[in-house]
Each structure stands twice: as C-alpha cells, then as structure tokens.
Amino acid sequence: MSRMPTNTASTSPADSSDKIQLPEMDLSDLQALMLQWKQPKFRAKQVFDWRNKGVLNPDEMKNISADLRDKLNTELLCDPLKLMRRECSSDGTRKYVFALKRGRFAGKMVEAVFIPEEKRGTVCISSQVGCVLDCPFCHTGTQAFEANLSAGEIVAQILAIKADLRSDPLSEALEMFSDVTHIVYMGMGEPLANEDSVHKSIALFMHEDGLNISRRRITLSTSGLVPQINRLGEVQPVNLAISLHSAIDEQRDVLVPINRKYPLAELRDCLNRYPLRKQRHITLEYVLLDAVNDRAEDLQALIAFVNPERERVNLIQFNPYPGSPYQGTSKENMREFAQHLISKGIRATVRRSRGQDIMAACGQLKADTKLQG
Ligand code: SF4
Structure with missing residues (x-):
C-alpha cells in the first residue's frame, strides 16, 4: 500500500484531498490499516465485503462496531463520489x-x-x-x-x-x-x-x-x-x-x-x-x-x-x-x-x-x- 493514514488522534482531520479513498484499497491494505488501528483482523474482510457490494457509507456497514464506523468516517474518504x-x-x-x-x-x-x-x-x-x-x-x-x-x-x-x-x-x-x-x-x-x-x-x-x-x-x-x-x-x-x-x-x-x-x-x-x-x-x-x-x-x-x-x-x-x-x-x-x-x-x-x-x-x-x- 502506498499511503496509510497517520495517527491523527491529536491533530485535526486531514483535508479530504489528502485522505485515502476506501475504493482504492485492497484487502491487504485494509488489513494493514486494522492492525494500525488495533482492530481485529477480521474487520478488514467485513469492511472489504461492504466495499465490494458498493456500500461505501460506514454508517450502513451494520456488522462493524460504532467506533470503527467513526474512525472510517473521519480518517478515510470512504465514498469519493x-x-x-x-x-x-x-x-x-x-x-x-x-x-x-x-x-x-x-x-x-x-x-x-x-x-x-x-x-x-x-x-x-x-x-x-x-x-x-x-x-x-x-x-x-x-x-x-x-x-x-x-x-x-x-x-x-x-x-x-x-x-x-x-x-x-x-x-x-x-x-x-x-x-x-x-x-x-x-x-x-x-x-x-x-x-x-x-x-x-x-x-x-x-x-x-x-x-x-x-x-x-x-x-x-x-x-x-x-x-x-x-x-x-x-x-x-x-x-x-x-x-x-x-x-x-x-x-x-x-x-x-x-x-x-x-x-x-x-x-x-x-x-x-x-x-x-x-x-x-x-x-x-x-x-x-x-x-x-x-x-x-x-x-x-x-x-x-x-x-x-x-x-x-x-x-x-x-x-x-x-x-x-x-x-x-x-x-x-x-x-x-x-x-x-x-x-x-x-x-x-x-x-x-x-x-x-x-x-x-x-x-x-x-x-x-x-x-x-
Ligand atoms: S477529446 Fe474525446 S476522443 Fe479525443 S481523447 Fe479526449 S475523450 Fe477521447
């Protein structure tokens, strides 16, 4: 993966043009991201399955936790269109x-x-x-x-x-x-x-x-x-x-x-x-x-x-x-x-x-x- 979100916990969210876009991530990218975010590895597959179905709004990804939905919403540009x-x-x-x-x-x-x-x-x-x-x-x-x-x-x-x-x-x-x-x-x-x-x-x-x-x-x-x-x-x-x-x-x-x-x-x-x-x-x-x-x-x-x-x-x-x-x-x-x-x-x-x-x-x-x- 070429870019990964940096830990922005203490800084303001990046401009949307700098954010990684969910559709440009493959499964290994998401696995690396979950590791970085200290999330269980299987979460990557869950998010990836939603992405492949065209569900790019984390709020509609019903089987993932609320805190991961928030993180996806703030750290990534999930739906760029x-x-x-x-x-x-x-x-x-x-x-x-x-x-x-x-x-x-x-x-x-x-x-x-x-x-x-x-x-x-x-x-x-x-x-x-x-x-x-x-x-x-x-x-x-x-x-x-x-x-x-x-x-x-x-x-x-x-x-x-x-x-x-x-x-x-x-x-x-x-x-x-x-x-x-x-x-x-x-x-x-x-x-x-x-x-x-x-x-x-x-x-x-x-x-x-x-x-x-x-x-x-x-x-x-x-x-x-x-x-x-x-x-x-x-x-x-x-x-x-x-x-x-x-x-x-x-x-x-x-x-x-x-x-x-x-x-x-x-x-x-x-x-x-x-x-x-x-x-x-x-x-x-x-x-x-x-x-x-x-x-x-x-x-x-x-x-x-x-x-x-x-x-x-x-x-x-x-x-x-x-x-x-x-x-x-x-x-x-x-x-x-x-x-x-x-x-x-x-x-x-x-x-x-x-x-x-x-x-x-x-x-x-x-x-x-x-x-x-
Ligand atoms: S001007 Fe039209 S036909 Fe020519 S390269 Fe661009 S999109 Fe293709």
Missing part, C-alpha cells in the same frame, strides 16, 4: 453523473454509462474531468481539462453502479443482464494521460479478492499515446482499442491531434508489438464523418493500415451533439464501407449506438451540470 443524477434510456442504458468530493476538485462532474445486453453488462467509465486532448468531433473534447481522477474515483464509478443495479434492477421485460461484467475506459478523458491512476484501478478491478473482473473483460480505449501503450502492454495488457478515425496522417492530425506527436507509422509499430492473447484482437475505432473520412481514398488508406491478423475495425455512427461541426455518414454508406473492408479480409463491425436519447452514446459524454447546494 456523490451521485448527482441518473438518466435511464428506453433501451436499458443508464447514464450516471457523479460529483467529486476531493479538496479543490469538489463539485467537478464526471459521467459513466451502463450498457446492458442479453448476456453481459458493460460500464463505460471516465478517467478525467474533461480531456487533455482536443479531438474536434468529440463532445468531451469541447470541455476543458480540469482534473485527473484518482484510482478510488475510477473504481467508485463501478461500485456505485453495481449498488444501483442491485437496489433498482433493470425491468425483466427488457431481458437484459442487470450487473457489471465488462469495463471499458471509453468515457470522459484520455485514460493513458492519467496513467498511474488507471493502472492502479485496473489492478483493483482484477484483484481476485475484490471485484475479480478478468483482464479479458477490461478494454482501454486510447487516442494513441505510443509510449504509454507500450507500458500498458508491459504492465497491464488489457484489451486495447485505438481511436483511429483516419489512416491518413494529414487528416488524422486534425481529427485526433495527438497524431502530430505520434504519427501513424509510430502507432503502427507500437500496435505490432502490443501483446495479444490467442483469439484476441486490437480494436480500431473509426467514427464515420460525412465527406471527411468516408471517401474512397480514406477506405483505401484504412485497408492499407490494418493488420487483419491482429486487428478489427469498429465503425461507429457519429452521434451529433449541440454545435458539433460534423455530420454522420448515412447508414447505407456505413454498410458499404464495412462491406469493402470485409471483402479485403478485414473483420469489420458496425457499432450499434446505445443510449442516444440520454446523450450517453459514444463521444457524447460531457458533464455540464453544476453542483447544486
């Missing part, structure tokens, strides 16, 4: 808006989206408030970068959604899976620009004593930060998705500006090296913009870029947001684009857009709510 709003789409998708509670970041908003399917439930989580990058087709990119999330704040999004689905499951009529089985880092922010917290949160999600979500069920989507992708491959080789959106440098420089720093040739080398397990693929995301990246030359460049042995293309319908400068390709064009790729032996899928009625679809996340009270 406040749920501000939940919106439910008719297709079962739920969008959650959370406010941070930590120090000077208190009140800043992030969003997460639960996307149910018949046999799985995926949560798209945020890693930053706003984004350090500035992709012009992306709604999040129009929001200035304000903060990197801590590992605790990333994990707390999943814990809050698990708790919500337990207390208010999806209607059985929808015939959709009502729990979290898969996690995608595709919400607000560029996850690899917040590397430490993201690596730590992946480890926490995978921890077998904790949420025990396997690496195969975690996907990280990045705009293409080459050194960070290399490190991810070495340390936490989860499923990788790349926001490609063009295979022509001059155009990708505009659509995904990080391309100016790490152009396609560098990205190509890096993807060739990324460790892949059997039957796994890297996903290349390609949002189709009318008359921008859906022309014949765009298709040819994409065909030349893709390594069909290791990669597949996910074509994404552009989800307009208020003031967006682009139009989406027609559905017919999209199908044709996919067919051309398939005819060249490239696995191509068209992503079905979910939650569009609540602005929860891909590229639409932007926290524009102000904290009330």
Whole structure:
C-alpha cells in the first residue's frame, strides 16, 4: 500500500484531498490499516465485503462496531463520489453523473454509462474531468481539462453502479443482464494521460479478492499515446482499442491531434508489438464523418493500415451533439464501407449506438451540470 493514514488522534482531520479513498484499497491494505488501528483482523474482510457490494457509507456497514464506523468516517474518504443524477434510456442504458468530493476538485462532474445486453453488462467509465486532448468531433473534447481522477474515483464509478443495479434492477421485460461484467475506459478523458491512476484501478478491478473482473473483460480505449501503450502492454495488457478515425496522417492530425506527436507509422509499430492473447484482437475505432473520412481514398488508406491478423475495425455512427461541426455518414454508406473492408479480409463491425436519447452514446459524454447546494 502506498499511503496509510497517520495517527491523527491529536491533530485535526486531514483535508479530504489528502485522505485515502476506501475504493482504492485492497484487502491487504485494509488489513494493514486494522492492525494500525488495533482492530481485529477480521474487520478488514467485513469492511472489504461492504466495499465490494458498493456500500461505501460506514454508517450502513451494520456488522462493524460504532467506533470503527467513526474512525472510517473521519480518517478515510470512504465514498469519493456523490451521485448527482441518473438518466435511464428506453433501451436499458443508464447514464450516471457523479460529483467529486476531493479538496479543490469538489463539485467537478464526471459521467459513466451502463450498457446492458442479453448476456453481459458493460460500464463505460471516465478517467478525467474533461480531456487533455482536443479531438474536434468529440463532445468531451469541447470541455476543458480540469482534473485527473484518482484510482478510488475510477473504481467508485463501478461500485456505485453495481449498488444501483442491485437496489433498482433493470425491468425483466427488457431481458437484459442487470450487473457489471465488462469495463471499458471509453468515457470522459484520455485514460493513458492519467496513467498511474488507471493502472492502479485496473489492478483493483482484477484483484481476485475484490471485484475479480478478468483482464479479458477490461478494454482501454486510447487516442494513441505510443509510449504509454507500450507500458500498458508491459504492465497491464488489457484489451486495447485505438481511436483511429483516419489512416491518413494529414487528416488524422486534425481529427485526433495527438497524431502530430505520434504519427501513424509510430502507432503502427507500437500496435505490432502490443501483446495479444490467442483469439484476441486490437480494436480500431473509426467514427464515420460525412465527406471527411468516408471517401474512397480514406477506405483505401484504412485497408492499407490494418493488420487483419491482429486487428478489427469498429465503425461507429457519429452521434451529433449541440454545435458539433460534423455530420454522420448515412447508414447505407456505413454498410458499404464495412462491406469493402470485409471483402479485403478485414473483420469489420458496425457499432450499434446505445443510449442516444440520454446523450450517453459514444463521444457524447460531457458533464455540464453544476453542483447544486
Ligand atoms: S476522443 Fe477521447 S481523447 Fe479525443 S477529446 Fe474525446 S475523450 Fe479526449
């Protein structure tokens, strides 16, 4: 464990930004803390079980003593997020808006989206408030970068959604899976620009004593930060998705500006090296913009870029947001684009857009709510 609360018995409680967050602790962290607090070791497991159920308010941890509840309340930031709003789409998708509670970041908003399917439930989580990058087709990119999330704040999004689905499951009529089985880092922010917290949160999600979500069920989507992708491959080789959106440098420089720093040739080398397990693929995301990246030359460049042995293309319908400068390709064009790729032996899928009625679809996340009270 990197940090432990100091003995604050004779001093005033630490500022909330300095406090350890309960969701960023694993079982051994809690055991060390109980030892430090002179509590029996089994208390760690009790607290940890509550945490894994998404119960982060010590006052609701009914089987622990009142003095331990007090200690948790004063020494830790147990629940680092406040749920501000939940919106439910008719297709079962739920969008959650959370406010941070930590120090000077208190009140800043992030969003997460639960996307149910018949046999799985995926949560798209945020890693930053706003984004350090500035992709012009992306709604999040129009929001200035304000903060990197801590590992605790990333994990707390999943814990809050698990708790919500337990207390208010999806209607059985929808015939959709009502729990979290898969996690995608595709919400607000560029996850690899917040590397430490993201690596730590992946480890926490995978921890077998904790949420025990396997690496195969975690996907990280990045705009293409080459050194960070290399490190991810070495340390936490989860499923990788790349926001490609063009295979022509001059155009990708505009659509995904990080391309100016790490152009396609560098990205190509890096993807060739990324460790892949059997039957796994890297996903290349390609949002189709009318008359921008859906022309014949765009298709040819994409065909030349893709390594069909290791990669597949996910074509994404552009989800307009208020003031967006682009139009989406027609559905017919999209199908044709996919067919051309398939005819060249490239696995191509068209992503079905979910939650569009609540602005929860891909590229639409932007926290524009102000904290009330
Ligand atoms: S596409 Fe991703 S990296 Fe680009 S601005 Fe949007 S959130 Fe940031």
